[in-house]
Amino acid sequence: xxxxxxxxxxxxxxxxxxxxxxxxxxxxxxxxxxxxxxxxxxxxxxxxxxxxxxxxxxxxxxxxxxxxxxxxxxxxxxxxxxxxxxxxxxxxxxxxxxxxxxxxxxxxxxxxxxxxxxxxxxxxxxxxxxxxxxxxxxxxxxxxxxxxxxxxxxxx
Amino acid sequence: xxxxxxxxxxxxxxxxxxxxxxxxxxxxxxxxxxxxxxxxxxxxxxxxxxxxxxxxxxxxxxxxxxxxxxxxxxxxxxxxxxxxxxxxxxxxxxxxxxxxxxxxxxxxxxxxxxxxxxxxxxxxxxxxxxxxxxxxxxxxxxxxxxxxxxxxxxxx
Amino acid sequence: xxxxxxxxxxxxxxxxxxxxxxxxxxxxxxxxxxxxxxxxxxxxxxxxxxxxxxxxxxxxxxxxxxxxxxxxxxxxxxxxxxxxxxxxxxxxxxxxxxxxxxxxxxxxxxxxxxxxxxxxxxxxxxxxxxxxxxxxxxxxxxxxxxxxxxxxxxxx
Numbered sequence: 001x002x003x004x005x006x007x008x009x010x011x012x013x014x015x016x017x018x019x020x021x022x023x024x025x026x027x028x029x030x031x032x033x034x035x036x037x038x039x040x041x042x043x044x045x046x047x048x049x050x051x052x053x054x055x056x057x058x059x060x061x062x063x064x065x066x067x068x069x070x071x072x073x074x075x076x077x078x079x080x081x082x083x084x085x086x087x088x089x090x091x092x093x094x095x096x097x098x099x100x101x102x103x104x105x106x107x108x109x110x111x112x113x114x115x116x117x118x119x120x121x122x123x124x125x126x127x128x129x130x131x132x133x134x135x136x137x138x139x140x141x142x143x144x145x146x147x148x149x150x151x152x153x154x155x156x
Numbered sequence: 157x158x159x160x161x162x163x164x165x166x167x168x169x170x171x172x173x174x175x176x177x178x179x180x181x182x183x184x185x186x187x188x189x190x191x192x193x194x195x196x197x198x199x200x201x202x203x204x205x206x207x208x209x210x211x212x213x214x215x216x217x218x219x220x221x222x223x224x225x226x227x228x229x230x231x232x233x234x235x236x237x238x239x240x241x242x243x244x245x246x247x248x249x250x251x252x253x254x255x256x257x258x259x260x261x262x263x264x265x266x267x268x269x270x271x272x273x274x275x276x277x278x279x280x281x282x283x284x285x286x287x288x289x290x291x292x293x294x295x296x297x298x299x300x301x302x303x304x305x306x307x308x309x310x311x312x
Numbered sequence: 313x314x315x316x317x318x319x320x321x322x323x324x325x326x327x328x329x330x331x332x333x334x335x336x337x338x339x340x341x342x343x344x345x346x347x348x349x350x351x352x353x354x355x356x357x358x359x360x361x362x363x364x365x366x367x368x369x370x371x372x373x374x375x376x377x378x379x380x381x382x383x384x385x386x387x388x389x390x391x392x393x394x395x396x397x398x399x400x401x402x403x404x405x406x407x408x409x410x411x412x413x414x415x416x417x418x419x420x421x422x423x424x425x426x427x428x429x430x431x432x433x434x435x436x437x438x439x440x441x442x443x444x445x446x447x448x449x450x451x452x453x454x455x456x457x458x459x460x461x462x463x464x465x466x467x468x
Contacts, residue, residue: 002158002159002160002314002316003314003316003317004158004160004251004314004316005159005251006251006252006307006308006311007311009311012308012311012312015248015251015304015305015307015308016305016308016309018244018248019245019248019301019302019304019305019308020305022241022244022245022297022301023298023301023302025237025241026241026294026297026298026301028237029237029238029294030294033287043283044230045227045230045277045280045283046223046280047280047281047282047283048283050282050283052282052283052284053284054283054284054287055283067358071357074356074357076237080236080237080240080392081337081340081341081388081392082341083240083241084240084392084395084396084399085334085337085338085395087240087243087244087399088330088334088399089331089334092327092330092331095316095317095318095327096318121357124357124358124359125359126359126362126364127355127357127359127360127362127364127366127367128364128365128366131345131366138338138341138342141334141338142335142338145331145334145335145338146331146335148327148331149327149328149331149332151318151327152318152324152327152328152331153328155318155319155321155324156324158314158315158316160314160315160316160407161315161407162407162408162463162464162467163467165467168464168467168468171404171407171460171461171463171464172461172464172465174400174404175401175404175457175458175460175461175464176461178397178400178401178453178457179454179457179458181393181397182397182450182453182454182457184393185393185394185450186450189443199439200386201383201386201433201436201439202379202436203436203437203438203439204439206438206439208438208439208440209440210439210440210443211439232393236392236393236396239396239397240396243396243399243400
C-alpha cells in the first residue's frame with residue numbers, strides 16, 4: 001500500500017485538513033470580492049475605474065485603501081505565509097508513517113487553529129489573541145518539519 | 157501502479173498543467189525584473205539606489221511605485237493567491253482516481269484560464285473580463301477540493 | 313518501491329531540502345515578529361494600537377511602515393514568490409527518476425542559494441548580489457520543470 005493513498009488513514013486526515021484549508025484560502029479571495037462589491041471600494045487597478053456592469057458609478061476614491069477590504073487582504077496574506085508550508089510539511093510527514101492519533105491531532109489542530117485565527121482577525125480581536133492562534137499553527141508546522149528531517153537524515 | 161506516477165495518464169495531465177503554471181509564475185518574476193530594468197523604476201529596497209552595473213544612474217524616484225511594474229506585481233500576487241491551492245487540490249484529486257477526460261478538462265482548463273487571466277490583466281482589460289477568467293479557475297479548485305473531501309470522508 | 317518514499321535517496325534529498333526551506337520560511341514569520349516586538353513598530357492592524365501585555369505603550373506611529381520590519385517582509389514575500397514553485401517542481405522532478413547526484417545538486421543547490429539570498433538581503437547587499445543568488449534558484453526551478461514537462465509529454 002502506498003502511504004499517499006486514501007487507504008492510509010493518516011493520509012485521509014491530511015487530505016481532509018488540506019481540503020478545508022484550500023477552501024478556507026479560496027473563501028478569502030471570495031470574501032475580498034464580496035467586500036469590494038459591497039462597499040464599491042478598495043480596488044487596485046486603474047482600469048477598475050471604467051464604467052462596467054460591476055461598477056456602474058466609478059469614482060477615483062475607489063482606488064484608495066479601504067480598511068474593510070484591506071483587513072481581508074491581510075488575513076489572506078497571512079494564509080499565503082502559512083498554508084503552503086503546512087501542505088508541504090504535512091504531506092512529507094505522512095510519508096514518515098507517524099502514529100495515526102498524533103497525525104490527526106496535528107492536522108486537525110492546525111486546521112482549527114487557522115479557522116479560529118480567521119475569526120479573531122476578522123472581528124479585530126487584540127493582537128495577543130491572534131498571535132496565540134497563529135503560534136499554535138506555526139509550531140505544528142515546525143514540529144512536523146523537524147520530524148521529517150530527522151526521519152530523512154536517518155536514511156542518509 | 158502508484159497513482160502518483162507518469163504511468164497514470166491522469167497524473168501526466170496534472171504534471172503538465174502544474175508545470176505550465178510553475179513556468180507561468182516564474183515568468184512573472186522575470187517580467188517584473190524586465191520592467192524594472194527597462195524603466196529603471198519601481199525598486200523597493202533603499203540599497204537599490206546604490207550605483208552598480210545594473211543601476212548606473214541612481215535616483216531617489218526609483219523607489220516610488222511605478223504602475224508598469226506594479227501591474228506585474230499584482231498579477232504575480234494573484235498567482236500566489238491561486239496556484240498553490242491548485243497544486244494541492246489537483247494533486248489530491250489525482251489520488252481520487254477521477255475519470256481521465258474530466259481530469260484533463262479540469263487541469264488544462266485551469267491552466268488556460270490562468271494564461272487568459274494574465275493576458276487580460278496585462279493588457280488592462282476591464283475588471284469584468286478579468287473577474288470572469290479568475291472565477292473559472294477558482295471554481296475548478298473548489299470542485300476538485302470538494303471531490304477530494306467527499307472521497308476522504310467516505311474512508312472514515 | 314514508490315518513488316515518493318524515504319527508501320528513495322532522491323526523495324530523501326528532496327525532503328531534506330524542502331524541510332530546510334519550510335523552516336527558513338517559518339523563520340521569516342518569526343523574524344518579523346521579533347523585529348516588531350524589538351522596535352514596537354511596523355504594525356498593520358488598527359486593533360494593534362490597543363494596550364495589551366505585548367504592547368504596553370501604544371502610539372499611532374506604530375502603524376507606519378518601519379524599514380527594519382519591512383525588509384523582513386520583503387524577504388518573506390520573495391520566499392512566497394519562489395518556494396511554493398520549488399516544492400511542486402521538485403516533487404514532480406523526483407517522479408521522473410533523475411540521476412541521484414544531479415538531483416542532490418539541484419535540491420541542495422536551491423536551498424543554499426536561498427539561504428545566501430537571505431543573508432545578502434538581510435544585510436542590505438547591493439541589488440546585483442541579491443539578483444545573482446535569486447537567479448540561481450529561479451533557473452533551478454525552470455530546469456526541473458522543463459525536465460518534468462519533457463518527461464510528461466513523452467507519455468502522451
